[in-house]
Amino acid sequence: MNITSFALFGAKPTFDKPLPIGQLYFPSSERYEAKFRGIFERQYYNNNGPLHEELEEKLQQFLGVKHAICVSNATLGLMMLADAMELTGKVILPAFTFAASAHSVTWAGLEPVFCDINLDTHQIDINAIDALIDKDVSAIMGVNLWGGACNPKALAEVAAARGVKLYFDSAHAFGCTVDGTSIGNFGCAEVFSFHATKILSATEGGCICTNDDDLAVRLRSIRPSYSLDHPVSIVRVANARMSEAQAAIALMSLEDFPENQKNNETLYHLYAGKLNAISGLRLIRPAGVSFSNYQYLVCQVDEREFGLSRDMLIDILKAENVIARRYFYPGLHRCLPYAQELPQYLDSLPNTDSLCSSCIQLPIGALVSAQSVEHICDIIARTHQYAAEIRSRHEK
Amino acid sequence: MNITSFALFGAKPTFDKPLPIGQLYFPSSERYEAKFRGIFERQYYNNNGPLHEELEEKLQQFLGVKHAICVSNATLGLMMLADAMELTGKVILPAFTFAASAHSVTWAGLEPVFCDINLDTHQIDINAIDALIDKDVSAIMGVNLWGGACNPKALAEVAAARGVKLYFDSAHAFGCTVDGTSIGNFGCAEVFSFHATKILSATEGGCICTNDDDLAVRLRSIRPSYSLDHPVSIVRVANARMSEAQAAIALMSLEDFPENQKNNETLYHLYAGKLNAISGLRLIRPAGVSFSNYQYLVCQVDEREFGLSRDMLIDILKAENVIARRYFYPGLHRCLPYAQELPQYLDSLPNTDSLCSSCIQLPIGALVSAQSVEHICDIIARTHQYAAEIRSRHEK
Numbered sequence: 099m100n101i102t103s104f105a106l107f108g109a110k111p112t113f114d115k116p117l118p119i120g121q122l123y124f125p126s127s128e129r130y131e132a133k134f135r136g137i138f139e140r141q142y143y144n145n146n147g148p149l150h151e152e153l154e155e156k157l158q159q160f161l162g163v164k165h166a167i168c169v170s171n172a173t174l175g176l177m178m179l180a181d182a183m184e185l186t187g188k189v190i191l192p193a194f195t196f197a198a199s200a201h202s203v204t205w206a207g208l209e210p211v212f213c214d215i216n217l218d219t220h221q222i223d224i225n226a227i228d229a230l231i232d233k234d235v236s237a238i239m240g241v242n243l244w245g246g247a248c249n250p251k252a253l254a255e256v257a258a259a260r261g262v263k264l265y266f267d268s269a270h271a272f273g274c275t276v277d278g279t280s281i282g283n284f285g286c287a288e289v290f291s292f293h294a295t296k297i298l299s300a301t302e303g304g305c306i307c308t309n310d311d312d313l314a315v316r317l318r319s320i321r322p323s324y325s326l327d328h329p330v331s332i333v334r335v336a337n338a339r340m341s342e343a344q345a346a347i348a349l350m351s352l353e354d355f356p357e358n359q360k361n362n363e364t365l366y367h368l369y370a371g372k373l374n375a376i377s378g379l380r381l382i383r384p385a386g387v388s389f390s391n392y393q394y395l396v397c398q399v400d401e402r403e404f405g406l407s408r409d410m411l412i413d414i415l416k417a418e419n420v421i422a423r424r425y426f427y428p429g430l431h432r433c434l435p436y437a438q439e440l441p442q443y444l445d446s447l448p449n450t451d452s453l454c455s456s457c458i459q460l461p462i463g464a465l466v467s468a469q470s471v472e473h474i475c476d477i478i479a480r481t482h483q484y485a486a487e488i489r490s491r492h493e494k
Numbered sequence: 495m496n497i498t499s500f501a502l503f504g505a506k507p508t509f510d511k512p513l514p515i516g517q518l519y520f521p522s523s524e525r526y527e528a529k530f531r532g533i534f535e536r537q538y539y540n541n542n543g544p545l546h547e548e549l550e551e552k553l554q555q556f557l558g559v560k561h562a563i564c565v566s567n568a569t570l571g572l573m574m575l576a577d578a579m580e581l582t583g584k585v586i587l588p589a590f591t592f593a594a595s596a597h598s599v600t601w602a603g604l605e606p607v608f609c610d611i612n613l614d615t616h617q618i619d620i621n622a623i624d625a626l627i628d629k630d631v632s633a634i635m636g637v638n639l640w641g642g643a644c645n646p647k648a649l650a651e652v653a654a655a656r657g658v659k660l661y662f663d664s665a666h667a668f669g670c671t672v673d674g675t676s677i678g679n680f681g682c683a684e685v686f687s688f689h690a691t692k693i694l695s696a697t698e699g700g701c702i703c704t705n706d707d708d709l710a711v712r713l714r715s716i717r718p719s720y721s722l723d724h725p726v727s728i729v730r731v732a733n734a735r736m737s738e739a740q741a742a743i744a745l746m747s748l749e750d751f752p753e754n755q756k757n758n759e760t761l762y763h764l765y766a767g768k769l770n771a772i773s774g775l776r777l778i779r780p781a782g783v784s785f786s787n788y789q790y791l792v793c794q795v796d797e798r799e800f801g802l803s804r805d806m807l808i809d810i811l812k813a814e815n816v817i818a819r820r821y822f823y824p825g826l827h828r829c830l831p832y833a834q835e836l837p838q839y840l841d842s843l844p845n846t847d848s849l850c851s852s853c854i855q856l857p858i859g860a861l862v863s864a865q866s867v868e869h870i871c872d873i874i875a876r877t878h879q880y881a882a883e884i885r886s887r888h889e890k
Contacts, residue, residue: 124537134530141520143697173733198719201730301539323594334597337569343739
């Protein structure tokens with residue numbers, strides 16, 4: 099056992115095929131074909147089809163929410179929601195999130211205000227919000243990160259106290275609960291992603307959840323792109339129809355949610371047992387939830403203690419066919435167009451910058467076995483063990 | 495034979511099931527299942543999958559265009575395009591079009607300027623454009639209507655003379671040619687719809703075509719929602735990925751385009767022979783094209799000559815299970831939010847108003863047989879014959 103046992107230095111990779119990030123659940127081919135045959139027989143492919151209706155009803159039951167409004171993807175869901183809520187001016191959200199959170203705001207004609215995050219939970223720093231609210235801010239977008247929650251109750255108090263609206267990007271949080279209440283029931287509305295990498299997969303898709311009847315009617319009028327003469331006043335329509343093909347996969351994924359969640363939770367604890375023994379690594383526990391989907395496996399790498407940088411660990415893992423990711427990087431405040439148009443955030447988000455340079459995402463989900471987790475943790479432990487040698491060799 | 499032979503007055507409907515508007519082509523179940531089995535086996539559902547790649551290549555060949563960039567729907571395609579072209583201020587387009595044409599403009603943060611149309615061709619009135627161009631106008635969006643074309647060459651001259659950009663909503667015009675050149679090759683770019691009602695169907699979907707390499711790179715960076723750190727400067731991303739399921743249907747639809755076009759053309763001529771014999775009806779011939787997909791069958795009803803209003807004819811047809819539509823109605827300038835925010839157009843588009851109150855769309859496409867056309871034309875002829883009686887009875 100020495101440094102040449104690493105694939106980066108010539109050894110055979112630990113995994114034969116790349117092991118990706120993401121839940122990537124798929125039903126069996128039998129179930130899949132049966133559902134898709136039904137779609138073909140009905141020749142009803144899109145826009146409030148029977149599977150789509152069934153999915154919305156089952157989601158409402160599952161989440162205990164009045165309205166689950168399925169859309170073609172979560173980005174469009176967030177855009178529609180900003181319009182339906184009649185937001186104006188600016189929206190506060192973290193920069194430590196997927197690009198779509200902020201871009202949905204700009205597509206809706208609004209300006210993002212980036213708030214820093216809590217180093218421990220990775221969620222939006224509630225104490226930093228108050229100072230960011232001025233007369234132009236009309237809403238806060240909470241982002242429920244890593245199968246955790248951004249303290250929606252405390253956010254609701256801040257929003258109410260300052261008279262701004264509150265909604266959530268809950269792309270990471272399907273199936274999670276806060277004190278027994280499902281994510282999807284907080285704020286004016288919440289948006290889930292049903293992308294293939296999420297625990298509830300429609301291969302692509304999303305859903306807006308709300309308990310507000312008026313908002314629901316407005317959203318349903320915006321969605322099909324031809325509800326212009328609807329009695330409800332809406333700003334503009336958007337084609338965000340969910341297809342029957344998406345609904346079919348989502349229905350099977352919803353049925354298998356308990357099993358997939360359980361698998362994630364088991365893998366999380368396996369990772370925890372192994373990784374916590376490695377100096378310089380900190381596994382992120384889903385924050386602020388009474389139940390988590392454990393959809394993401396995220397670690398922070400302390401370069402000094404671990405002996406290698408986050409990016410070098412990713413190189414080591416990639417060579418072994420473990421497709422670990424730096425996520426999120428470099429933070430939305432450092433991406434175009436924001437870095438250029440809103441330069442005031444470049445030096446105002448130290449916690450975001452710190453996490454963007456130290457977080458690593460590791461594989462968890464339907465394609466990952468307990469044995470794979472053991473292999474991945476072994477690679478990381480060995481990397482730590484040979485850190486000095488790897489660093490000197492890699493720097494040559 | 496008398497007035498009680500109409501379903502509206504108690505007779506059995508001519509058609510057992512509703513005969514809808516729209517092309518509504520579907521491949522055979524054998525071809526469908528074979529393609530979908532492949533998708534399942536690869537478990538590759540979205541974002542530049544192999545079927546998607548094959549579709550883009552085949553579209554490029556078919557249209558003779560450098561870049562065919564498939565998107566999840568045409569509305570998103572138009573929005574992305576406005577961003578990628580870096581449009582500012584205002585965009586001129588007709589109000590006699592589908593809502594998405596104008597809403598794509600407002601989602602991109604721009605203001606629509608509504609131009610009237612030519613009463614004969616139904617296309618944008620080229621002579622009216624010049625007077626609408628001011629310093630805030632950055633582009634003209636031509637809309638190629640009813641399987642015809644809005645004279646893209648003349649539009650290009652106007653745009654060049656006044657220094658504004660030109661692009662097209664070509665949702666109706668896939669497969670059509672102008673002097674032998676395929677629609678898809680004009681202006682900066684053109685956007686097709688692949689909705690199920692279109693001759694090229696992905697059940698839902700669309701495609702942006704351009705011969706501009708730089709524009710194509712920008713569009714491809716905007717599409718997947720994570721090309722933020724791409725070297726190309728883009729305003730913002732949008733999730734507009736086309737799925738393999740969409741691409742699969744579109745590939746089969748493209749293969750069957752010649753057959754489906756031929757069927758439409760035959761039906762069009764059948765309609766023409768019958769309807770032209772009825773006083774007060776004018777069948778719209780696809781304007782300005784050397785080859786048409788005959789995707790839509792549109793008539794104008796002259797209430798005085800025909801003896802009944804367009805809306806009453808629609809009621810008669812609906813009772814017979816012919817789902818004819820008033821299309822477009824009431825014109826975008828009369829829809830929210832434009833009627834409220836841009837009231838200057840309410841009384842400035844007389845031709846648009848005239849067509850919005852007189853146009854009717856009749857069934858044509860894969861689900862329509864020659865016999866159905868004969869039945870539909872018979873109903874319309876009888877309606878004309880009994881017009882006075884129907885009117886007096888209906889008004890009671």
